Amino acid sequence: MxxxxxxxxxxxxxxxxxxxxxxxxxxxxxxxxxxxxxxxxxxxxxxxxxxxxxxxxxxxxxxxxxxxxxxxxxxxxxxxxxxxxxxVGRKPRIIIMVSKFDHALLHLLYQIRVGWLNAEVAAIVSNHEDCRPTSEREGAPFHYLPVNSDTKAQQEEKLLTLMSDAQSDLIVLARYMQVLSTELSSRLFGRIINIHHSFLPSFKGAKPYHQAFERGVKQIGATAHYVTPDLDEGPIIEQQVERVHHAMGPEDLVATGRDIESRVLAKAVKLHLETRVMLNGLKTVVFP
Structure with missing residues (x-):
């Protein structure tokens, strides 16, 4: 044998x-x-x-x-x-994109460090400088790519060049608080995973926890999905929820949500990297 x-x-x-x-x-x-x-x-x-x-x-x-x-x-x-x-012998390479909130990024880096996620961080990309020290501690290349409405096209071209040069298989939006263009979302369909801090399809767009608070929800959650040109409408990979109660304010919901977001995003990335996710139109087939 x-x-x-x-x-x-x-x-x-x-x-x-x-x-x-x-x-x-x-x-x-x-x-x-x-x-x-x-x-x-x-x-x-x-x-x-x-x-x-x-x-x-x-x-x-x-x-x-x-x-x-x-x-x-x-x-x-x-x-x-x-x-x-x-x-399977080739370790997947990922680019992690983040803005200022770093909890999902830190959780991904930890799960890679301990071997639960089999991946190599090809680069950490941000439109802010806040996460540069984290990137340097981890030994991952950091790329500061600021963006506004006038420079979005040029910034995304730089991202595509980086993805090609780094031979990256996947882009992970770990609370990257910018909307990607229709062109980029279409071009990389199935290769960009986003974490939305809400249990989609409810409470899309900005400040979903505040929207949830206004509606008096009893559960909040997070959704990891593939990015499409339609904001927060991409095929869903993983979701989880946590129970909340009437005495909790918006900031309490935000704090509770950070943990859910981190866990859901890491699980979705793991499923994708292990090729357990298959696209089925607007949905996914996720094998155990």
């Missing part, structure tokens, strides 16, 4: 119109390569008749990624699949 060090690990995700034989077609090709499947999840969306699958597997080191892709070419063409293959 081969040891773990003598194996390569991959994750594949696929989606296509549901038909008989999809699982057999893919797994038989993997079996022919000597693959060992360690995890498999499937979901059939009956409304759109779309089939989703995620498989984690290992192959002997002699089997290259190119060989795996060639083997899967037949089922891809047969079922018109949208398929992605991820080499």
């Amino acid at each position: 081969k040891t773990i060090s003598e194996q390569q690990n991959f994750v594949l995700t696929l989606s296509c119109q549901d038909k008989p034989g999809i699982v057999a077609a893919v797994t038989s090709e993997l079996a022919a390569l000597g693959a060992n499947i360690s995890d498999s999840n499937q979901f059939w969306d009956r409304v759109s008749n779309t089939f989703f699958m995620r498989i984690a597997f290992s192959v002997p080191t002699a089997v290259t990624e190119a060989m795996v892709r060639r083997a899967l070419k037949s089922p891809i063409e047969r079922f018109s699949m949208k398929l992605e293959l991820i080499d």
Whole structure:
């Protein structure tokens, strides 16, 4: 039996119109390569008749990624699949964007440091200088990119250049208090995760905790979602709530919310980096 060090690990995700034989077609090709499947999840969306699958597997080191892709070419063409293959041995690189509130940033950095999040911080980007000391302590490159309505296009071009140069896979908006342009949101759809300090679809936009206070809610929450051109309307990845009561003021809700925001954003980033999230129109399929 081969040891773990003598194996390569991959994750594949696929989606296509549901038909008989999809699982057999893919797994038989993997079996022919000597693959060992360690995890498999499937979901059939009956409304759109779309089939989703995620498989984690290992192959002997002699089997290259190119060989795996060639083997899967037949089922891809047969079922018109949208398929992605991820080499688990490559650590994902992320850019974290933040403004002045740093609680979500600090939680992400901690979870990376202790290994719960398998990621490398390619850069920390901010429209303020407040988080530069944090970035320097962590040894992460800090990029100060101020922005206003006149400079947004140029600032976002710099961000795209940075993303390319740093070979970043994902942008995480850790309480980055600027609205991204339609162009950038569309171009990087599925590659930008935002944390909204509200349980969407309620209380969108600015000061959601104050909106929640005015409505006398009994629970507040946070929502991590992919960014789209429509503000706070992107496909939802993760949500959590906390119970509150009538004696709590707006600032109490804000304080309670900081912890929820940090946890929800980190969980959403983890799910994305482990390729457990698949886009399904305006929704997501999130495999455990």
